[in-house]
Amino acid sequence: MGQLTDKGIKLAHFSDLHLSGRKDRKGLGRLDTLFSVLVENGCSHIIITGDLYNSTEPEDWASIRNLLEKKGLYSWDRVTIVPGNHDLINLEEEMRFYNVLNPDNGSRVRRLRRKLDTFCSDFREIITGDESVAGFPYIKTLDYGDVSLALVMVNTVFPWHNIDNPLGARGRADKAQLKALYDPSVKKALRNSFVIGVIHHAYRIYETGVLLDQAFDWTMELKNRKNLLAVMQHLDARLLLHGHFHRFQTYSAGGIQVVNGGSFSLNHRRYNQVTIKANGTFEQRFVDVGGGGGFVNRE
Ligand SMILES: [Fe+2]
Ligand SMILES: [Fe+2]
Numbered sequence: 001m002g003q004l005t006d007k008g009i010k011l012a013h014f015s016d017l018h019l020s021g022r023k024d025r026k027g028l029g030r031l032d033t034l035f036s037v038l039v040e041n042g043c044s045h046i047i048i049t050g051d052l053y054n055s056t057e058p059e060d061w062a063s064i065r066n067l068l069e070k071k072g073l074y075s076w077d078r079v080t081i082v083p084g085n086h087d088l089i090n091l092e093e094e095m096r097f098y099n100v101l102n103p104d105n106g107s108r109v110r111r112l113r114r115k116l117d118t119f120c121s122d123f124r125e126i127i128t129g130d131e132s133v134a135g136f137p138y139i140k141t142l143d144y145g146d147v148s149l150a151l152v153m154v155n156t157v158f159p160w161h162n163i164d165n166p167l168g169a170r171g172r173a174d175k176a177q178l179k180a181l182y183d184p185s186v187k188k189a190l191r192n193s194f195v196i197g198v199i200h201h202a203y204r205i206y207e208t209g210v211l212l213d214q215a216f217d218w219t220m221e222l223k224n225r226k227n228l229l230a231v232m233q234h235l236d237a238r239l240l241l242h243g244h245f246h247r248f249q250t251y252s253a254g255g256i257q258v259v260n261g262g263s264f265s266l267n268h269r270r271y272n273q274v275t276i277k278a279n280g281t282f283e284q285r286f287v288d289v290g291g292g293g294g295f296v297n298r299e
Pocket of ligand 2: 051084085086169200243244245
């Protein structure tokens with residue numbers, strides 16, 4: 001586990017790798033480099049908020065697991081990963097199976113459920129810390145001595161639908177997950193911890209007011225974002241981390257600082273760094289990794 005210094009505990013967050021598959025040598029090489037920098041930079045925990053691959057093949061997922069193992073990072077207390085829509089929904093497959101006369105909604109839901117179960121099983125060591133398998137939501141509490149950190153992971157990928165979710169890119173945190181997080185035992189477990197919510201979908205997207213943008217917005221939005229925000233407020237979350245909308249940005253929602261970890265696929269040299277101090281304050285900044293191995297801080 002990382003060490004607490006006067007400067008606090010550092011977390012690294014990035015998102016949306018969109019690797020083409022297990023043979024994406026260039027992408028995996030860049031990821032290898034970034035992991036090295038994060039370790040050099042003293043990051044105690046690494047959070048990746050989904051869209052790891054542009055394929056939904058578990059055989060591909062193993063390449064990130066292998067890389068993390070090689071770097072000595074494949075453990076519950078070093079890394080947290082949530083899936084994105086590109087990890088769980090195969091659009092071509094959905095469209096092929098779709099039959100307008102016999103929509104068979106149940107099978108769409110079952111396919112997503114099966115893929116999510118496989119994700120939770122394949123990454124079980126970093127979800128539960130052992131061989132047991134757990135689904136979403138799940139919580140990690142990491143004790144660094146003066147700082148106790150709690151991560152609350154919610155799956156926001158919801159099934160493809162020809163009308164309601166035509167690109168498979170809309171998000172929703174289902175009722176069962178929200179209900180589970182309102183259980184009094186959760187709030188009790190998080191007491192005295194610095195709480196961070198971790199999801200894939202963006203809390204906020206364009207919202208430009210331009211009709212063309214709005215037409216695009218709804219295909220990517222997190223449908224019940226207000227409900228998700230309410231549960232995060234209930235749990236006294238200080239930060240909400242996400243990806244999906246490929247833009248490095250930070251903004252506030254309902255008193256919670258929200259950070260979009262942007263897209264590794266567009267900029268593999270930038271990540272979100274959060275430093276949590278023993279006095280309960282925190283600092284957030286996007287760090288640009290320099291070409292020579294050094295890096296420059298950037299607000
Ligand atoms: Fe993405
Ligand atoms: Fe996404």
